[in-house]
Amino acid sequence: MSATLRSVEGQDEAGILREIQSALQGLRFGAVEITVHNGQVVQIERKEKFRLQAPANKSA
DSSP states (O other), X not given: OOOOOOOOTTOOHHHXXXXXXXXXXXXXXXXXXXXXXXXXXXEEEEEXXXXXXXXXXXXX
């Protein structure tokens, strides 16, 4: 897992919404967590899960 630092200072609401939309892009299973501190979004975290399918039963 890695973290990317992004500037929040001067970031408008539209910029925050773009970041949230980017975190949701292509997410099939998982969660997007938005952390707010003193009324400002300070972190957006994406947790993605990969579901593995069990092999189908083969009749011999």
